[in-house]
Amino acid sequence: MKMKQKAYSKKIKFSVFANKENLKEIRSFVRGQLKHVNAADADKEQVVLAIDEACVNAIVHGNNNDNDSFFDVELELTSEKICVRIYDNGKGTASYQACMEKGIEQLINEKSKGGMGLKLIYSVMDEVNFYEKDNKHVCSLVKVFA
């Protein structure tokens, strides 16, 4: 008898206090969830990186480093892709053009420590969107596993 294998699908939502000290734990949690996905380790680690960068943005820009505030992370995992939504208290959007405006050489000349987080996110994820929903700023990321 042939049995059809049930496709993997999982949706998780959690709230995190807006403290950079929590980043390592978030990365560890995401890595744990990605263990169930059949994708290359390099792809999974890029997802971890993008989520880490998006969480830093939520903490620093979205919640102004207010350690008593929190932001929400939503993961929708299937065998083929991961959809991530990060809800923070910020306003405005970060466009692709704005974040790519300055090249790496310019950042070096300016001795800049920042300006690379969004570049990384846009480089490693397949879809990146920012929008407002229910008075929250949402960073939406999608990675399709080949």
Next chain:
Amino acid sequence: MKINKEKGEGYIKFNISGDLDATESINMDNEIKKTLQETSSQILIDCSNLDYISSAGLGVFVSNIQDIKNQNGTLVLYALKESVFNTFKVLGLDKIIHIVKNENEAKGLLQKN
């Protein structure tokens, strides 16, 4: 994250372990700046125990390259794990920052510069 600093002949070697992320990058940045001011601009970074780097970690190196060059110094990273190297590669930093396989190659670059 742990940062060990060791003095060699004409260079300073750092051995960094753990995660170089938004929380930890400030300590590494302070160590590099202190080294540039007080001892040497020839800097080797042993990354064999570095498990993860984020943009904040990349920012430590990007923001100090100019000062290292201005002091006729060299920054060389070596023994990067694949996932760490990939993060440099995504932004093309592997073409800008000296990244080599091992300590011998890293020391060779110091001698050339």
